[in-house]
Amino acid sequence: MKIEKIELKRLHLPLKEAFEASIGQQTKRDFLLVGVHGEGETGYGESVAMPTPFYNEETTDTVQYMLEKFLIPMLFSQPIESPQDVSRLFSKVRRNQMAKAALEGAVWDLYARQKGIPLARALGGTRTEIAVGVSVGIEKTVEEVVRKVEGFVEEGYRKIKVKIKPGFDIALIEGLRKRFGDSLPLMADANSAYTLEQADLLKELDQYSLIMIEQPLAHDDIVDHARLQQQMRTPICLDESIHSVEDARHAIELGSCKIINIKVGRVGGLAEARKIHDLCQAHDVPVWCGGMFESGVGRAHNIAITSLPNFTIPGDTATSSRYWERDIVTPAVEFSKPGTLAVPEGPGIGYAIDWDVVSSLQVLEKSYSK
Numbered sequence: 001m002k003i004e005k006i007e008l009k010r011l012h013l014p015l016k017e018a019f020e021a022s023i024g025q026q027t028k029r030d031f032l033l034v035g036v037h038g039e040g041e042t043g044y045g046e047s048v049a050m051p052t053p054f055y056n057e058e059t060t061d062t063v064q065y066m067l068e069k070f071l072i073p074m075l076f077s078q079p080i081e082s083p084q085d086v087s088r089l090f091s092k093v094r095r096n097q098m099a100k101a102a103l104e105g106a107v108w109d110l111y112a113r114q115k116g117i118p119l120a121r122a123l124g125g126t127r128t129e130i131a132v133g134v135s136v137g138i139e140k141t142v143e144e145v146v147r148k149v150e151g152f153v154e155e156g157y158r159k160i161k162v163k164i165k166p167g168f169d170i171a172l173i174e175g176l177r178k179r180f181g182d183s184l185p186l187m188a189d190a191n192s193a194y195t196l197e198q199a200d201l202l203k204e205l206d207q208y209s210l211i212m213i214e215q216p217l218a219h220d221d222i223v224d225h226a227r228l229q230q231q232m233r234t235p236i237c238l239d240e241s242i243h244s245v246e247d248a249r250h251a252i253e254l255g256s257c258k259i260i261n262i263k264v265g266r267v268g269g270l271a272e273a274r275k276i277h278d279l280c281q282a283h284d285v286p287v288w289c290g291g292m293f294e295s296g297v298g299r300a301h302n303i304a305i306t307s308l309p310n311f312t313i314p315g316d317t318a319t320s321s322r323y324w325e326r327d328i329v330t331p332a333v334e335f336s337k338p339g340t341l342a343v344p345e346g347p348g349i350g351y352a353i354d355w356d357v358v359s360s361l362q363v364l365e366k367s368y369s370k
């Protein structure tokens, strides 16, 4: 693959409404759009790090720094045959998964475009459509969350995930079950808001037949999660704790979870995401694709990886209109039928960049040549 030029654009994209979780409130995305040019084509990726280090240790600034100082120069320093080479090349840089994933994802898109095939096919995906759910933030009252969920159920979302935190947990889940009954596919995400000492409280959730509880304990833990899983019927899903296929192997061996949330950014890119998918498939551990409020570019990457066969649980890849007044891609990401997104058939990510929107959001632009 010839890689001739790389462009970074920093964009501020306001969320339609603020989103609250136990790790804090978010009102906009501040992220980098990465363009990789070669042989007359351009591939796109985006960084999913937040502006603050409250989900993981990376931030938009650290991603920009790592790209400029290390990852872009490394990519220019070696011939690349395929996107897997990028993943191998970057493996000597410790961590900084979201910085690596932003650039690696753009190279995957470029690779698929150069071959004239959809990114989903380049990854080995087989689905033509994917089922999706939606992640719902914390509100002031249970009633407000119930009202939000009513709208999403009406739209056809196939899974409802609600954020919980101490003091906004059991009563919320009970309220949702009272309103929607036991058949609503429902799960809770704690973003590490509890400790093992609160196991008795978490075990109360067992009576509500949740599909899973996501990351109840510390962001860097797999030992206490294994202890908790032994005491709980509800499957534990790990998000923050999994950064690599090795982390996934350790968690599966220890019994720390029964389900894994794969976020392409959190694990350092599509090649690593696929390795985790394959390992989980071999161990009968279902996976689903998490979200980081991606713009349409990251959303398209999420759709592509979700086309792999072991993504059997609806992910958090909701439509563009759930987040943005105007997305940066065209067409916007919308349902092909309720709760379903079609896997694009065009080359690469299958969406075009809307440059008018990008230029209206852009706060910084940089370009690097070989």
Ligand code: OSB
Pocket (backbone or CB within 6 Å): 055, 134, 135, 189, 191, 239, 290, 291, 292, 293, 294, 316, 318
């Ligand atoms: O824990 O899954 C999470 C958003 C930002 C950071 C972490 C998480 C989330 C979400 C929202 O749950 C997912 C989305 O709608 O993109």
Ligand code: MG
Pocket (backbone or CB within 6 Å): 189, 191, 214, 215, 239, 240, 261, 290
């Ligand atoms: Mg999560």
